Amino acid sequence: MMCRIRAFEDAAEEASRGGVAAFGQQAVGQAQVRGPLHLSTGQEAVAAGVCRHLRPNDYLTSTHRGHGHTLAKGADLERMMHELFGKATGFCGGRGGSMHIADFSVGMLGANGVVAAGIPIALGAAQSIKIRRVDAIAVTFFGDGAINRGPFAESLNWAAAFNLPILFVCEDNQWSATTKTGTMSAGQGAAARARSFGIEAEVVDGNDVGAVSETARGMIADIRAGKGPRLLHARTYRFKGHVSVDPAIYRDPKELEAALKSDPLLVTAAQLRAHGVAPTEIDAVLQAARTEVARAVETAGQAPWPAASDAFSQIQDTGAGQWL
């Protein structure tokens, strides 16, 4: 899964060159992936380690940096790429793009363009699970920047007060857009804040998929057993800029250099080699993922655009949009 996410992000990044005017760059108009593209390159172990313990009927909400979570929850990679290309065959028929990627058929209730906005939505899904007496849980991924928004604090309180089946996952890539999160955040971080509401929380190395998986497994088992909400704080690092065209010149190159040494794919490969897996076998997994993604890019390029009239469909049943 980590290889598929890496391959997807790399291909999306490639297709997005010249796709948005920001960070001193101009859009050229021919990019296949347009607009803000938030890549989770380097953060793959968090999505993979958590989602491997989820079932199709568990619910998930994500962030603007949500490709990895969506893939890990089981969404079809090809339809995701089609959505990034804005095509009719994408998950949202070209209406959403990268920031609104979703696959409700696998319980993925949407990425979100607003920081922390997915948290209360997952909370409501968890309450709905309880009301409808369904055997499932809800999981919400959010970033380190999101813990400074009100809905995070409100949702921790609410989840504890109602003892809801929800896992909060703080995917801490250390950067709030172009600002270092540590300089903007008081206290000891997401786990400490959760504990202050009586929620059990743990901090893990988010680049070690084994550690993420092991901690998530235990927490999810507790949640399924009715023991209430849990918070997992996974420390990782954002390899790319805030969006794909952001060269991230505001950060010390040495910081990235150091982070690249603990690339979750390298960490995993080393662990696998230590367990006797042949390097060629490991390479083959990444190669297969890149082949799968290349095929998706190819079909996305050929897929049809949405009809112009789709601008006015799927808005509402009563009083839908129109030119007046």
Added chain:
Amino acid sequence: MAVMNYAAAAATSLGDAMRRDSAVVALGEDVGRGGIFGQYRGLQEAFGSERVIDTPISEATIMGAAVGMALTGLKPVIELRVIDFALCAMDEIINQAAKNRYMFGGQSHVPAVIRMPIGIWSASAAQHSQSLESWFTHVPGLVVVAPATPQDNYGLLQAALQCGDPVAYFEHKELWALDGEVDPGQPVPLGKAALRRSGDDLTIISWSKAVHWSLDAAEILARDGIEAEVIDLRTLWPWDREAVFASAAKTGRVLVAHEAIQVAGFGAEIAATLAEQTDARVARLGGPRAPVGYAPVLEAETRVTPSRIAAKARELLAR
């Protein structure tokens, strides 16, 4: 058929819906005790605290959680207490509830009724007295409703729950005690205005509490032989163009009167549409662009009243 007040009509309507459909739930502050205006009275006793949910004072999360509930098979009725407090939940209403279905290409629906009581309510001052319904008419994805009578509060709440879209539902805080006959078997469709009084000389278009002031204004005008037609819009989006255009064609003069501030109020939309598409002469009357003050003299100075509506009508007739 029974006589009940506007608050009881809402509670009865929601109770009837909850009995019919186990997916309907209500959540918000103090709903378990019946809501601060009695509009949820008896519901937690009847349906339990799992379906009539008392929540923390967390407006953003009340609304956000309701979106999560709606996406996973429930039909939440959200109590935001007063429109002024709903401002704490604007991201969740505008970016999440209203946009969800479109953004995700129709994979999802957000059936939800968002109750945000409006209006000046004696001595409640600047943060408990606003009428911000026009903001919501601007947002694709939302249906906007403002009932003026107990019958309409019963019937429009039913229609709002059945329509499947997120509905911005504006009850008026000074109408809770208004008594009226309620026939649960009489449906009130969304998007249909009600003719409250017939007349040939001019049309007054209104909604919510201002309908009652408009009817009082029509009485004042009638003393001078001026016959005003009064139309209660009931649904602001989609609004009943057919009824408004038909009345405009009949009287040739249309005044839109509402409690909300006149500047960029929904009256501007109706007046502009009539000016573009009909030969009618149009006028608007809304509140002044001033916060609502606490002292009686300050509050009174910002109120739209029957006499102010009647005066505006005479101005329009003289043009």
